[in-house]
Amino acid sequence: MSKKEYLWCVQLRKSHLKGALQDTYTADVLTNGESAHNEDIARTLSNKGIGNYNTILAILNARDKEVREVLARGRAFADTNIQLFPRVTGVWTDGMKKAGDANKLTFDLRLLKALKDTLALIEVKNCGKKRELAYLVNIENCEDTENIIAGGYVRLTGKGLKIDETDDEQGVFLVDADGAERKITRLGINQPSEIMCRLPTDIASGEYLFVVRTRYNHGQRALQTIRSVQYYKRVPIASLG
Numbered sequence: 001m002s003k004k005e006y007l008w009c010v011q012l013r014k015s016h017l018k019g020a021l022q023d024t025y026t027a028d029v030l031t032n033g034e035s036a037h038n039e040d041i042a043r044t045l046s047n048k049g050i051g052n053y054n055t056i057l058a059i060l061n062a063r064d065k066e067v068r069e070v071l072a073r074g075r076a077f078a079d080t081n082i083q084l085f086p087r088v089t090g091v092w093t094d095g096m097k098k099a100g101d102a103n104k105l106t107f108d109l110r111l112l113k114a115l116k117d118t119l120a121l122i123e124v125k126n127c128g129k130k131r132e133l134a135y136l137v138n139i140e141n142c143e144d145t146e147n148i149i150a151g152g153y154v155r156l157t158g159k160g161l162k163i164d165e166t167d168d169e170q171g172v173f174l175v176d177a178d179g180a181e182r183k184i185t186r187l188g189i190n191q192p193s194e195i196m197c198r199l200p201t202d203i204a205s206g207e208y209l210f211v212v213r214t215r216y217n218h219g220q221r222a223l224q225t226i227r228s229v230q231y232y233k234r235v236p237i238a239s240l241g
Helices: 038-047 053-072 113-119
Strands: 006-014 025-029 082-088 105-111 122-129 135-138 153-157 171-175 181-184 186-190 194-198 206-214 227-230 235-238
Touching (some): 105 113, 153 206
Parallel strands (some): 006 122
Antiparallel strands (some): 135 153, 153 194, 186 194, 206 227, 206 235
16 A cells, blocks of 8 residues: 555535435545645746746746647647546537537546556545534644644635625634734635635734624625624634744
8 A cells, every 4th residue: 555645634515416325425625725826836846946936937838828729729638647638518410510509618637647646645534524504624634623823724614605805894804812803815715605714824822713704695686784604612823933
């Protein structure tokens, strides 16, 4: 068995698949913050001494453009991780000269050996079942509201949590023991059922209350008054100092 070098944390939700057995669940992977982009890869490679950040980023972006060109010409493309195959979905008839509105252009993806081998190095840990009420998970180590550190990522799940980030009154707020508030400005996921946020790096050690303020109204016209949802207890957060 391969030695595990990486960790994925999953949260279970009730399975609603037809024919599913009672008390069975499907798993959602708790992604560790925002998606990585070329800028992140270029920064990592530059820090490893492989080259200048701007040069690496330019090469990565140029590579992406050439890959799009290859795919647009109807060719398959493969790197060391994945292979992409062009595909057109939908039904055709003999008389059709070109794709219609019911036909969609897309790509099939196949994992290649290098990425398959990487999957063997990943351990998957169960972080528990999703709850109906607000629920905090520290995705850095999959602990439920424990060992949270300033600058770390925290996931808050519940109902009707989505925030309009252009509205200053809405947001995720940390409230300390004295009642002082601080708004968290870095959100990785902002959906009705979950918010992923990154804590400030300069926050002092202490116990904080997580409060979500929103006007979200389940797809209807926004609420006129702010609705507040908070975690049921204060959460200890450790500073980086």
